[in-house]
Amino acid sequence: MALTVAAAALLASLGAAHAGTLDDVKQRGVVRCGTSPNNPGFAFTDSAGKQRGFDVDFCRALGAAIFGDIAKAETKVVEPRDAFTVLATAGVDVLTHRFTWSFNRDNGAGLEFTQALFYDGQGFMVRKSANVKSVNDLNGATICAAQGTTTELNVADYFRQRKLTYKIVTFNGTDPARLAYDEGRCDAWTNDRGSLASRGQGLKNPADHVILPETISKEPVGPVVRDSDPKWAHLVRWVMFATIAAEELGITSENVDELKASSTNPEVKRFLGVSDDLGQKLGLSRDWAYNIVKLVGNYGEIFDRNLGAKSPIGLSRGLNGLWKDGGLIIAPPFR
Template identity: 50%
Template sequence: MKSNVGKLLSTAAIAATISAGAAASTLEDVKAKGFVQCGVSQGVPGFSNADSSGNWTGIDVDACRATAAAIFGDAQKVKFTPLSAKERFTALQSGEIDVLSRNTTWTYTRDTSLGLDFTAVNFYDGQGFMARKDLGVTSALDLDGATVCTEQGTTTELNMADFFRKHKLSYVPVVVQKADEALAAYASGRCDVFTTDKSGLAAHRSKLADPSAHIILDETISKEPLGPVVRHGDNQWKDIVTWAMFVQVNAEEMGISSKNVAKIKSETNDPGIKRLLGAEGDMGAQLGLPAEWAYSIIAEVGNYGEVFERNVGPSTPVGLPRGINKLWTDGGVMYAPPVR
């Protein structure tokens, strides 16, 4: 009992320290240094991935670029810090980064015990399994006795344990620190199966020598709502990161894109669009941002549909359908509160 109380007190003390540190405005700090410091993955195509020249692209990268566009009117005012799953929360808690945008799952424990706040979901996902076609499995229920590779410090590791326990299947976990190390172990034959979020499986499969030789099994064994994370206690900063995403969803619903936003702003009589684009009201001032903060997001980064299609859509190597990430008006779950 004493040890449990000690743990609770320790957790409370950590949370209090983090909250006190966050009292200094993140927005002020970001403006002073002139860029957003964004924590990303060490390389997941379609989400956060650097090319040979060090140029970062992906859905999570665009979340940080949208925040920079809102603040500076310039989506390029971002610096990226690649982080492993094990490092990511500490980097945010310590102030090394301003926002974590690293295909990170929103869970109860993470939201309540780490001194962090999740903002808006930028990709609804679920965990699955990838296997070689020549293994001959067609279902995750065929994996009794399999050796399974995954990344340390993730919900994936816990979900995997729950799945095999629930279905009374045996397995041998191969847990490594980095996603690329897990993929390399799988590619070398060290394990039979690779497990992570299904979007991650599609991304990592695109890196393999022969992607067509591998199958992503049908089962989805968890809910994985992914999105940016900020430190607890700075509500203004949380609102900015959250609404940067909501702007993109609302823009797609309104038919506003990076290609037509300038024309629509100059011609529209729609009060809702005028508020969104800064032609009416003081929406930017309420966040401590310029009047055209939302206009800048759309013009520089695009609406949510544009972000999805160029990073992970069917025409990319990742090749994902919109699925549940369609707008609510199209049968999906992407839905944003109104700007009013």
């Protein structure tokens, strides 16, 4: 009993240490986000030395919401195997990374997944010259994968269920796995399909490779925070919802000023802080959602410029389309 009480007190004290993340962020003057390394379209450094990508833009959305300034959003590249430790020790305030929302990660690990922002699934890339048409053709294959991810377990489950043999070779990070595959050390390379499409741009001859048609898992991806600060988790979640709601309401970075000045739509007026002050419940200013759209854009704008038709990746929206268009992306009402 005494040990149980002592353990509970210790956990409570640890939770209290992180109970004021928003206050810490405001005092520091910058919000810090952990991002994945060298992942074109999601998080990468461009030729000018600037961080760009889908995950980076959602970090900037936090900077816009909290400070009204995207320059006060700081990204820190962390390897998958280190990311949760970096978050737990307050090295970053949030992970806008490529981590799948799973039961074990969301229960008992001190983590909270706030919102699925990108729906993906695990796939396999192979050389066209191998004439492999299906995952079933990989019986006996050597497969490259990143260490510390869910991909190993997914491969094991899929191949065991189909009585297929394989050898998995893991590497310390996604880039080493890609390089090993590119050097011919593996017959196939496995990762989320979105990452295969983006990181595949870094292969010596991208056109010589193809992603197989099967998707062997569901991989909902979104920001992760410590579970000791529910106020911070709410803020991160609703900042993400704001980008989605803006697209649902037809609010873009180009028309947001006009709509703020002239819209008669009650939800648009609430959302932009014209009629209601929704920000106060999050510890933010009245125009927090306006700042997000003005400085970063809505979900569709963020997707299109980083991953969609306006980007080198060229991904279709698919499951990442709005719910009204047959996708899974939806935001609760702003009221």
